[in-house]
Amino acid sequence: MAEKRPYILVTNDDGIGIKGLRLLIESAKKFGDVLVVAPDSAQSAKSHSITQALPIRINKITENDNYAEYSVSGTPVDCVKLALYEISPGRKPDLVLAGINHGSNTSASVLYSGTMAAAIEGAMHDIKSVGFSVDNHSIEADFEDAVPYVEKIIAELIEKDLPEGVCLNVNFPDVTEVKIKGIKTVKAANGVWGEKFVKANDPHKRNFVWITGTLTNKEEGKPDNDIYLVEHGYATVTPIKLEFNYLPFLNELSEWDFNIS
Amino acid sequence: MAEKRPYILVTNDDGIGIKGLRLLIESAKKFGDVLVVAPDSAQSAKSHSITQALPIRINKITENDNYAEYSVSGTPVDCVKLALYEISPGRKPDLVLAGINHGSNTSASVLYSGTMAAAIEGAMHDIKSVGFSVDNHSIEADFEDAVPYVEKIIAELIEKDLPEGVCLNVNFPDVTEVKIKGIKTVKAANGVWGEKFVKANDPHKRNFVWITGTLTNKEEGKPDNDIYLVEHGYATVTPIKLEFNYLPFLNELSEWDFNIS
Numbered sequence: 476m477a478e479k480r481p482y483i484l485v486t487n488d489d490g491i492g493i494k495g496l497r498l499l500i501e502s503a504k505k506f507g508d509v510l511v512v513a514p515d516s517a518q519s520a521k522s523h524s525i526t527q528a529l530p531i532r533i534n535k536i537t538e539n540d541n542y543a544e545y546s547v548s549g550t551p552v553d554c555v556k557l558a559l560y561e562i563s564p565g566r567k568p569d570l571v572l573a574g575i576n577h578g579s580n581t582s583a584s585v586l587y588s589g590t591m592a593a594a595i596e597g598a599m600h601d602i603k604s605v606g607f608s609v610d611n612h613s614i615e616a617d618f619e620d621a622v623p624y625v626e627k628i629i630a631e632l633i634e635k636d637l638p639e640g641v642c643l644n645v646n647f648p649d650v651t652e653v654k655i656k657g658i659k660t661v662k663a664a665n666g667v668w669g670e671k672f673v674k675a676n677d678p679h680k681r682n683f684v685w686i687t688g689t690l691t692n693k694e695e696g697k698p699d700n701d702i703y704l705v706e707h708g709y710a711t712v713t714p715i716k717l718e719f720n721y722l723p724f725l726n727e728l729s730e731w732d733f734n735i736s
Numbered sequence: 737m738a739e740k741r742p743y744i745l746v747t748n749d750d751g752i753g754i755k756g757l758r759l760l761i762e763s764a765k766k767f768g769d770v771l772v773v774a775p776d777s778a779q780s781a782k783s784h785s786i787t788q789a790l791p792i793r794i795n796k797i798t799e800n801d802n803y804a805e806y807s808v809s810g811t812p813v814d815c816v817k818l819a820l821y822e823i824s825p826g827r828k829p830d831l832v833l834a835g836i837n838h839g840s841n842t843s844a845s846v847l848y849s850g851t852m853a854a855a856i857e858g859a860m861h862d863i864k865s866v867g868f869s870v871d872n873h874s875i876e877a878d879f880e881d882a883v884p885y886v887e888k889i890i891a892e893l894i895e896k897d898l899p900e901g902v903c904l905n906v907n908f909p910d911v912t913e914v915k916i917k918g919i920k921t922v923k924a925a926n927g928v929w930g931e932k933f934v935k936a937n938d939p940h941k942r943n944f945v946w947i948t949g950t951l952t953n954k955e956e957g958k959p960d961n962d963i964y965l966v967e968h969g970y971a972t973v974t975p976i977k978l979e980f981n982y983l984p985f986l987n988e989l990s991e992w993d994f995n996i997s
Contacts, residue, residue, distance in 0.1 A: 623996040
C-alpha cells in the first residue's frame with residue numbers, strides 16, 4: 476500500500492512573488508502535495524499580528540490535485556489561519572514551511588519576524604513547522620545554495636517528531652557571498668534589538684522618523700549560539716517554543732502582596 | 737534626601753484617546769513622572785510588529801516637567817522603542833505600564849496582543865513592565881473598579897524586583913458586570929485561538945472574509961489557570977518571559993541528521 480503523500484503548507488512574509496518563496500515551493504513539491512498561501516505584499520516585521528480591523532481578500536492563483544496557490548491581503552499568521560480554517564479546512568497540513576526569508580531570523584529577531592510567526596502558528600496547531608531564513612535582505616538575492624540543506628531538513632522533519640508546540644528556526648549565512656561550512660543544531664543567542672530613528676521631512680515639510688536597528692548579541696564572542704555561527708558561515712537549526720508563562724518565578728511572585736483593602 | 741521619583745512609560749494598543757489608557761495614566765501619575773507614548777489609532781492584535789515599511793509620525797500633545805504625552809502613527813512596540821531611543825533617550829523608564837486593555841489577554845492571547853507586546857518589549861530592555869487587561873472589549877467600557885488593584889500592583893512593582901526578561905500579565909474579569917472576588921497569582925492556561933472567517937461582499941460585489949475567533953482552553957475545567965479564574969470573577973497575575981529557544985529539546989534535535997552529501 477502506498478503511503479499517503481504529505482500535505483505541505485508553504486508561506487512567507489516577503490510576499491507571494493518573492494524568489495525565496497519560489498525556491499521553497501519547488502523543494503516542497505518534491506515531498507508532497509503543496510498548498511501555498513502567502514501575503515500579496517511585503518509583511519516583514521509583522522510578528523504574530525492578525526488582520527482584525529480590516530477584511531481580508533483571498534485571490535486564487537492556481538488549483539489542481541497536487542498544487543494550489545493563493546495570495547491574501549493579510550499577514551503571515553493570517554495566511555496560516557486562512558489555510559487551516561477557510562481554504563483547506565478538510566485536510567490538515569502535515570508540515571508548515573515558511574520562507575525562505577530574505578534576512579536572517581536569529582536570536583530575538585524571531586519575535587518580530589512574520590516568517591517565524593507563521594511557523595510558530597503552525598506549531599500551536601500541532602503541525603510540524605519550520606522557518607528558513609538567509610542572512611541577506613535583498614529580495615533580488617538567489618538562495619539556491621541553501622536548497623540542499625532545506626530539502627534535507629524537510630526530509631528529516633517528515634521522518635521524525637517534534638515535541639508539542641515546538642518548531643524549528645533555520646538560518647543560513649549569506650549564501651550569495653559564502654559557501655556554507657556546515658550545519659549545526661544550536662541555541663539562539665541572548666540578543667536584543669536596539670533602534671535608531673532616522674529623521675526626515677516629507678514634501679510638505681512635516682517631520683517623520685524611520686526605524687532602523689541593530690541586533691546586539693549579549694553573548695558576544697561565545698561560539699555556541701546562532702548569531703555567532705551564521706556570522707561564521709554555518710547554517711543553524713534552533714528549536715523554538717513560545718510559552719505564555721514563566722513558571723520558575725510563579726512561587727516567588729505568589730508571595731507578593733496584591734490584595735487591596 | 738528625597739528619593740528619585742520613578743519615571744513611568746505608559747502605552748496601550750487601543751489608542752491614545754481610549755478610556756482604559758486614561759485611567760492608567762491617572763494611576764501612574766500618583767507614583768512618578770509620566771511619559772505617555774501611545775498609538776494614534778487602534779492597534780489591537782498587532783502583536784510584536786514594528787513599522788518598518790513606512791515612516792512614523794510623532795505628535796507631541798503635552799510636555800512639562802512631570803508629564804509628557806505623545807501619539808505616534810505606529811504600533812505599541814514602536815511606541816516603546818520611540819520612547820526609549822528617540823523621545824526620551826536620556827532617561828530610561830523605571831516602569832513600563834501597558835493598558836488598561838479593552839479585552840482580556842489571558843493564555844495564548846498574549847502572543848497576538850499589542851498591549852502585552854509593549855510590556856514584553858519593556859522587559860527585553862530590562863525595565864519592570866506590566867500589561868493590564870479587562871475582559872470587556874467595548875471601548876466605551878469603564879474600568880474604574882480595577883483601579884485599586886492596578887495601583888497596588890504598581891506599588892509592589894516599584895518595591896520589588898523581577899527576574900531578567902520577565903514581565904507581568906494582569907487580567908481582570910468584566911468589572912462592568914461583576915465585582916472582583918480577589919486577585920490570584922497563577923499560570924497561563926494552555927490555550928489556542930481557533931478561527932472562523934465570516935464571508936461577505938463589498939459594494940462592488942467582490943468577496944472578502946473577516947476574521948473572528950474563539951480561545952479554547954486545553955485545560956478546560958481545571959481551576960489553576962488564568963482563563964478559568966477570570967471567567968470566575970478573579971483578577972489574575974501571571975509572569976511572562978518570551979524565550980527564543982526550547983533548550984529541553986536541543987540535545988535530541990542535535991541527533992537528527994541535517995548533513996548533506
